[in-house]
Amino acid sequence: MxxxxxxxxxxxxxxxxxxxxxxxxxxxxxxxxxxxxxxxxxxxxxxxxxxxxxxxxxxxxxxxxxxxxxxxxxxxxxxxxxxxxxxxxxxxxxxxxxxxxxxxxxxxxxxxxxxxxxxxxxxxxxxxxxxxxxxxxxxxxxxxxxxxxxxxxxxxxxxxxxxxxxxxxxxxxxxxxxxxxxxxxxxxxxxxxxxxxxxxxxxxxxxxxxxxxxxxxxxxxxxQRLDDSNRMDSDPPSPGTPERTPGVNNNEISEECEKSSRKRRILGDDNGGLLDGEREILLHRMxxxxxxxxxxxxxxxxxxxxxxxxxxxxxxxxxxxxxxxxxxxxxxxxxxxxxxxxxxxxxxxxxxxxxxxxxxxxxxxxxxxxxxxxxxxxxxxxGHYFDVNCLEYSPDSQMLATGADDNKVKVWTVSSGFCFVTFSEHTNAVTAVHFMPNSHSLLSASLDGTVRAWDLFRYRNFRTFTTPSPRQFVSLASDVSGEVICAGTLDSFEIFVWSMKTGRLLDVLSGHEGPVHGLMFSPTNAVLVSSSWDKTVRLWDVFDGKGAVETFRHLHDVLTVVYRPDGKQIACSTLDGQIHFWDPIDGLLMYTIEGRRDIAGGRLMTDRRSAAKSSSGKYFTTLCYSADGSYILAGGNSKYVCMYDIAEQVLIRRFQITRNLSLDGVLDFLNSKRMTDAGPVDLIDDENDDINEGVDRQTRVKLGGELPGSLPNQGRPVVRTKCLKIAPTGRSWAAATTEGVILYSIDDSFMFDPTDLDIDVTPEAVNEALLAEQPQRALLLSLRLNEDSLIKECIFAVKPLDIRAVSSSIPFKYMQRLIEVLAHLLESCPHLEFILQWCQDLCEAHGHSIQQNSRSLLPSLRSLQKAITKIHEDLSDICSSNEYMLQYLCSTGEKTR
Missing domain, CATH: 2.130.10.10 (YVTN repeat-like/Quinoprotein amine dehydrogenase)
Structure with missing residues (x-):
């Protein structure tokens, strides 16, 4: 955490x-x-x-x-x-x-x-x-x-x-x-x-x-030099402004001036207070x-x-x-x-x-x-100069896509923080983005009635999905294989299904009676879940075409819905501030979390009630599971992002996304001194042409009216979180907020968290095992001690021929920690072949156990996949740019043999 x-x-x-x-x-x-x-x-x-x-x-x-x-x-x-x-x-x-x-x-x-x-x-x-x-x-x-x-x-x-x-x-x-x-x-x-x-x-x-x-x-x-009596500065001092210099001892200054003037009179100097040996010109006297x-x-x-x-x-x-x-x-x-x-x-x-x-x-x-x-x-x-509505991590966690009210889709490199491509073909606000499973293409849905597919190699729009009559899309999803694309609408309350290969409209799913704001495919099968403002969550069998196979009813409007990474649980948030957890297989309600008090906080300038008594904004508009499915992140129209333990149904931590008092909704208690008869001082429109108006002071009227995300309160933006996504590696998560996309990551600083500590498990025992040439025992002791530097030292102490034997002897409970260390070494260590040999032997020795416990190991496996993918991309670029040099070196090597 x-x-x-x-x-x-x-x-x-x-x-x-x-x-x-x-x-x-x-x-x-x-x-x-x-x-x-x-x-x-x-x-x-x-x-x-x-x-x-x-x-x-x-x-x-x-x-x-x-x-x-x-x-x-x-x-x-x-x-x-x-x-x-x-x-x-x-x-x-x-x-x-x-x-x-x-x-x-x-x-x-x-x-x-x-x-x-x-x-x-x-x-x-x-x-x-x-x-x-x-x-x-x-x-x-x-x-x-x-x-x-x-x-x-x-x-x-x-x-x-x-x-x-x-x-x-x-x-x-x-x-x-x-x-x-x-x-x-x-x-x-x-x-x-x-x-x-x-x-x-x-x-x-x-x-x-x-x-x-x-x-x-x-x-x-x-x-020419100006004397004090013939100064060009004729402007008198401001009324009430003393001639004495504040912040310094004026008595000492006056004494020093008297001494210097007396010295000038004695020496007969006429060079502005300087001695005869000094030739410096006082610029303000010239x-x-x-x-x-x-x-x-x-x-x-x-x-x-x-x-x-x-x-x-x-x-x-x-x-x-x-x-x-x-x-x-x-x-x-x-x-x-x-x-x-x-x-x-x-x-x-x-x-x-x-x-x-x-x-x-x-x-x-x-x-x-x-x-x-x-x-x-x-x-x-x-950057986006209107609110960011949606974001999505790529499957390898190296890229981040964002869509905003400025009609643009941007793709960012997470490690460098740079935007490397911008797509601007949409003609209205972008409401949803989704990466395809291969990370080579990206989907985006917009209020302009189109769903577009983008090629991240050639940077072009290679397919556009439309409907017979214009619709406004607010949600987007694709199945695991990437063959079927689904989008939910704001106005007709329908779900449209297209084929990715042909671009043809396959089906129209009807049944909802409100805007379909939540849409997601199960990570393990072809079941589609949707949520709507009609107070229902529906499951759809898209491939069989049987329509809704299950309906979960609620007492209030359902705002969003997400699947757990293993596909065995569904979470949805409702307008009353609750999060409901359903079993999609048995159709049973598993847990309910009450979050009204947790997300409450911050009072708007226009609110007549205090933050504690106000009922507005006390609900979650976006949810996101952790990589292992044990926790859930929730955010909404508040300065807080809440993290809950699902099994215990308790709040673990609250992240305050900003402390910027220039935003509305950050303060819990407003300052009564800034209230006037015309309202709060901050809301009084005082036009000043010399003020540099930035993206936080954009026009409040867009597309003929104030949209959610426009700026009420005289250009004073309201703090909120519109979208939350966690990286597949589980090491970081992103929030689309009023100020931009905020990234949070796990701190890499050392935290003493031993796995199986005993009186004999000490750093000295690890060093003794290394000196005695017992790398297997040293590695097990370092894993029990769970100290990063010792684990890496023990990994490098194993000879390449002994990697397979040492890998097969490691207990499975240390597997997650060892995979995380190997993933980190791949990103920072030059010994690529040695670490890749470790990864291969480890997967071959524990393949069956890894498959059975894929849910608990999923974050660490995704981190390993991210590191390997990055190395493959870097090496492929280097090899392609030095193709002829490599051919020459290989040919000369064969001749020398």
């Missing part, structure tokens, strides 16, 4: 900025989590920590070891990327609009409203409050939109909505001085950058970019001149994202019409001007080397990494 969060699929990008670290790792916000994509190894994973609300800003340290993440509530998290844990956290006074580390990594600046605060980066030591505020700069008249550090971490450029850019000096005593002001833009500032100067060790240029597509280039005039104005000429589109690479002296910009441009500065030469989509580009950044460009489109859930020199894609991922 040791399932832990593993990954989040289906939503690679949700908005905010993206970050590329020094190690070519792409970090992006996915709801209240952070997705980490290794662009070199082509693997993606989601960091296990959760923020309180959706993340809005990310910043990585220069060495790529640490991450700063700020959510919509102003909570800032300091994360160790290597350990994937949160080291420190604190709460700001509001949401952050800009966030950036200093080049030396010692400081970071964060913009909150009109203020910019500079903090010292926390260390590894334990402290009561690890964040130390070094500076709080003078507040700007408008909200801050962009910040940038100088290469020496001494200056800070700040752009705001008041159309101005300010240059602050962070040196001692200079932080309290007025900043230098850059004027001339006609719209709010989007980006500010210290540009590459004539000498690399010296800052002499600044680029400022505004929302109307204008880029200004400023250059310092070293011949005069800057506007040397060039350039325009991107994309009117009426607005500039929404930009980034600057200092070493290459290049600027990349993205616009609201989906166009991006790459320009060489300072000559403003256009290198690329291309269109990604028709939606707004919400992030555009360089990687550290400057050869890759990262683009994100929040509305489409799209994330691209593009190499601009070769004009090729490094990464192209797009």
């Amino acid at each position: 040791n399932f832990r969060f593993q990954n989040l699929l289906g939503a690679p990008y949700r908005g905010g900025n993206a970050v590329v670290t020094e190690s070519s790792t792409l970090l992006s916000a996915v709801g209240n989590r952070v997705a980490s994509t290794d662009l070199v190894k082509s693997q993606t994973l989601t960091l296990p920590f959760e923020a309180s609300t959706n993340l809005s800003r990310l910043a990585a340290s220069p060495d790529g070891h640490f991450l700063l993440a700020v959510d919509d509530a102003g909570r800032i998290y300091y994360v160790n990327l290597r350990r994937r844990v949160v080291l420190h956290s604190m709460t700001l006074k509001g949401p952050a609009s800009a966030l950036r580390f200093s080049p030396d990594g010692a400081l970071f600046a964060v913009a909150v409203g009109r203020r910019v605060q500079v903090w010292r980066s926390p260390g590894f030591r334990r402290e009561f409050f690890p964040f130390e505020r070094v500076h709080e700069l003078r507040p700007c008249p408008g909200d801050v939109t962009a910040i940038d550090w100088s290469p020496d971490s001494a200056y800070l450029l700040v752009g705001s909505k008041d159309l101005t850019v300010r240059l602050f000096c962070l040196k001692s005593c200079e932080g309290s001085k007025k900043p230098y002001l850059f004027l001339g833009h006609r719209e709010s500032i989007v980006g500010v950058f210290f540009a590459k100067g004539e000498k690399n060790d010296k800052v002499s240029r600044v680029h400022t970019i505004s929302k109307d597509g204008a880029i200004f280039t400023w250059k310092v005039d070293e011949s 005069k800057w001149e506007l040397v060039k104005k350039d325009f991107f000429m994309q009117t009426p589109a607005k500039l929404t994202a930009c980034d600057y690479h200092r070493e290459l002296d290049m600027v990349v910009v993205g616009f609201s019409n989906g166009i991006f441009g790459l320009y060489q500065m300072p000559d403003f030469v256009c290198i690329h001007l291309l269109s990604i989509s028709r939606e707004k580009i919400t992030t555009a950044v360089f990687n550290q080397l400057g050869n890759w460009l990262v683009f994100g489109c929040a509305k489409l859930g799209q994330l691209l990494v593009w190499e601009w020199r070769s004009e090729s894609y490094i990464l192209k991922q797009q």
Whole structure:
């Protein structure tokens, strides 16, 4: 039962900025989590920590070891990327609009409203409050939109909505001085950058970019210096804003300023407070001149994202019409001007080397990494931008198929987390997906009235199943052989049966009086089970054509039905929150589990009653058996997924799928302080064009009305689980939730769980048996001790000629554990032939026992099958690409003989 969060699929990008670290790792916000994509190894994973609300800003340290993440509530998290844990956290006074580390990594600046605060980066030591505020700069008249550090971490450029850019000096005593002001833009500032100067060790240029597509280039005039009496900054401080710098000792600063000014008067120095031996120019005291104005000429589109690479002296910009441009500065030469989509580009950044460009489109859930020199894609991922309705594991557990309200079917590689194919031929929401037994083809059902078969080798739709009159399909199943396809309808309450080979309609099963939302074939025979809102579960003999052979009646609507993996039990959930277990052979009710109290939890913003007294959502809409059939997973319109022991009829564990307060239905008790006369504050529609609307704020009206899965509550999605599936190996399970597809897997960390412990069963006894060259005794002792490292060591201690003898002497009660270890070794060990010999001899020695106890060994056998299938695919690809080399080596080997 040791399932832990593993990954989040289906939503690679949700908005905010993206970050590329020094190690070519792409970090992006996915709801209240952070997705980490290794662009070199082509693997993606989601960091296990959760923020309180959706993340809005990310910043990585220069060495790529640490991450700063700020959510919509102003909570800032300091994360160790290597350990994937949160080291420190604190709460700001509001949401952050800009966030950036200093080049030396010692400081970071964060913009909150009109203020910019500079903090010292926390260390590894334990402290009561690890964040130390070094500076709080003078507040700007408008909200801050962009910040940038100088290469020496001494200056800070700040752009705001008041159309101005300010240059602050962070040196001692200079932080309290007025900043230098850059004027001339006609719209709010989007980006500010210290540009590459004539000498690399010296800052002499600044680029400022505004929302109307204008880029200004400023250059310092070293011949002129501004005195305090002749400052260009004429804007007065805000009313009530003190001149003293908060967060630092102002008395010490004033004393230090007096000492430095007295020293300047004594020495007669006129270089801005510097000694005669110092030649450094204080940039905020020099005069800057506007040397060039350039325009991107994309009117009426607005500039929404930009980034600057200092070493290459290049600027990349993205616009609201989906166009991006790459320009060489300072000559403003256009290198690329291309269109990604028709939606707004919400992030555009360089990687550290400057050869890759990262683009994100929040509305489409799209994330691209593009190499601009070769004009090729490094990464192209797009998640479902509407709710995921269904999912299915492939029989070998290596792939995962999903269908959603965006009319698309996506197939993901579970190990890497990447989507490798997208099918978009459906014209309406996809409601069910199903893998064929050979894993080479996939079926999908949709509300557009079609069932389509997809070829996973050629990536094409090779067969389409339709009905004489249009129908809306909501459930799908195929028999064990894959010859018969069945689909249940939403409107006519019928079940249609087709032939997979010919595509012809074979039969129409009638009898239900409500939508057929549950449909599944028995894993062992050709019996079809269906569930409907007419309060019945029916068994059908499809091949004999006798219609319904058995009917199980209930007191409430039946929402879903599933078969146990051995086909000897049926589970169905009803509208009253109960799970009923039936014997399909004898037609008897075996167990009933009451789950209303278990799944209850979470109050919607529009609810008039508390979560405990509300009756809505207290039922299960999806069920899934464990691989051995001993447990069942159940989920519904709740933040919980419940796991039950079927024989004992008790709740074993509840998984809370999210703690994101940006979703509705997560809190059990609402905060009365956020209630107004017009209703909850979160539901008041406050339009703001500067907010990047992501996939969590899609339009609520689709297909002429609000569908189940659309977003009520002013674009505030409701937490729910629409589908649950467990991998055939039993090592992981997936849930189609509001935030995407969440994967849980069994934690591989060591857990001491001995099988047959005795006083003589110790690691020392295992080592003594190995030294005495008794591999059989050593293996039995390690299996009894059940320690993973010792079992593997004993397996490798057996000679290849003795494998058959040792395999036949192992008791059957240790068989499952030994098969699991062999499956893990196949995935991680280079000695393939040796491990495969173990598998073959073990199956030959215990074949009859394995067949008789197939139900208990099914998860471990599926894990072994998955590992062997993956090795076969990898070797076949290698051999096919090196066919002629292998032929040559074989021919030379024969000649040498």
